[in-house]
Amino acid sequence: MIFVVKNIYNKLAHFECAVLFFFLMLAAPVLRADITGSAHDFSARGWGTGNVCTVCHTPHNSNTTVRNSPLWNHTITVATFTPYSSTTLNATVGQPDGVSKLCLSCHDGTVAVDSFGGRVGSVISHGFGGTNLRHHHPVSFVYDSALAAEDGELHDPTTQVTALGGTIAHDLLVGGKLECSSCHDVHNTYNNRKLFKISDQRSALCLTCHDM
Numbered sequence: 001m002i003f004v005v006k007n008i009y010n011k012l013a014h015f016e017c018a019v020l021f022f023f024l025m026l027a028a029p030v031l032r033a034d035i036t037g038s039a040h041d042f043s044a045r046g047w048g049t050g051n052v053c054t055v056c057h058t059p060h061n062s063n064t065t066v067r068n069s070p071l072w073n074h075t076i077t078v079a080t081f082t083p084y085s086s087t088t089l090n091a092t093v094g095q096p097d098g099v100s101k102l103c104l105s106c107h108d109g110t111v112a113v114d115s116f117g118g119r120v121g122s123v124i125s126h127g128f129g130g131t132n133l134r135h136h137h138p139v140s141f142v143y144d145s146a147l148a149a150e151d152g153e154l155h156d157p158t159t160q161v162t163a164l165g166g167t168i169a170h171d172l173l174v175g176g177k178l179e180c181s182s183c184h185d186v187h188n189t190y191n192n193r194k195l196f197k198i199s200d201q202r203s204a205l206c207l208t209c210h211d212m
């Protein structure tokens with residue numbers, strides 16, 4: 001008898017474990033992910049140092065030529081870019097700077113991915129393609145209440161709340177500017193396709209700012 005009860009108890013315990021596991025699986029998409037194993041984890045490459053961070057960051061002797069760069073270790077692009085332009089654009093878009101320039105230091109195809117910490121590498125990224133930013137969503141420009149009012153089809157970044165819980169300005173802009181990192185999270189924090197900060201399902205990402 002004792003054995004039977006114990007057996008049922010064990011089965012129940014297994015069942016509870018299974019239920020708990022099931023709910024953990026359901027919760028998984030909202031858990032935070034990280035850079036390990038993402039497109040930006042180069043630690044296992046032959047030229048890597050075994051360290052995930054050093055391709056981009058260093059604790060000492062960092063490159064400070066780009067505004068607000070976080071202890072930067074990667075060689076920075078010196079290319080001249082063709083910025084986005086169109087007849088309907090209200091924003092003033094010039095050369096990429098800030099975070100976007102850091103991204104382009106691998107993604108413009110002029111600097112090798114493995115050029116960091118003073119070494120000159122040879123592995124070129126083709127995932128973005130070139131220095132003509134006319135093909136891409138504009139970056140490195142001020143997105144404020146005045147631009148939203150002028151455009152008429154943009155949410156006010158100081159009041160509109162995003163899926164991340166804060167305002168557009170707080171969650172997606174860097175010092176009031178729209179940058180590559182407004183849409184992508186380089187560290188894969190949110191575990192979305194293409195490193196998106198906000199899922200692009202049903203264009204949720206685009207509709208966070210565009211009021212169409």
Ligand code: HEC
Pocket residue numbers: 035040041052053054055056057070099102103181185186187
């Ligand atoms: C492929 C390049 C790349 C790699 C690899 C990388 N980072 Fe970053 N990191 C960036 C960029 C670009 C920024 C600035 C933009 C941003 O935060 O979105 C940044 C910002 C930061 C910041 C300051 C802002 C913040 O998000 O808190 C910290 C801290 C940081 N990284 C830590 C790390 C650590 C630790 C690792 C390794 C586990 C790492 N990074 C790997 C590119 C990288």
Ligand code: HEC
Pocket residue numbers: 039040055056074099102103104105106107113124125126127128180181184185186193194195
């Ligand atoms: C150290 C070089 C380096 C830096 C700096 C870097 N990337 Fe990348 N990134 C890569 C490489 C390499 C890949 C893999 C695909 C390829 O070759 O382009 C990649 C892939 C991606 C992808 C595709 C991810 C996927 O899962 O398909 C996105 C999006 C991206 N990067 C955005 C960014 C953004 C935004 C920044 C700046 C905040 C940035 N990257 C900075 C090297 C870099």
Ligand code: HEC
Pocket residue numbers: 100103104107127128136137138139179180181182183184194200
């Ligand atoms: C307004 C949002 C937005 C901004 C800003 C933005 N991207 Fe993207 N990016 C996207 C979307 C959406 C895709 C996915 C397109 C698709 O579905 O293939 C993408 C895809 C990518 C990819 C993957 C390309 C591939 O072939 O898989 C890379 C790399 C990338 N972006 C880098 C950048 C860099 C570098 C910047 C800044 C110069 C940037 N992005 C700015 C929205 C953005």
Ligand code: HEC
Pocket residue numbers: 085086087088089090091092137138143147151154168172178182183205206207208209210
């Ligand atoms: C962080 C906010 C934000 C996100 C996210 C965003 N955009 Fe934008 N987008 C803007 C702003 C601001 C402009 C500049 C509008 C202007 O000045 O006319 C712009 C410009 C554009 C333009 C050019 C408009 C023109 O007149 O030439 C297009 C097209 C566009 N976005 C499409 C998209 C798409 C598609 C997505 C999703 C992949 C997206 N945007 C995501 C803020 C955003």
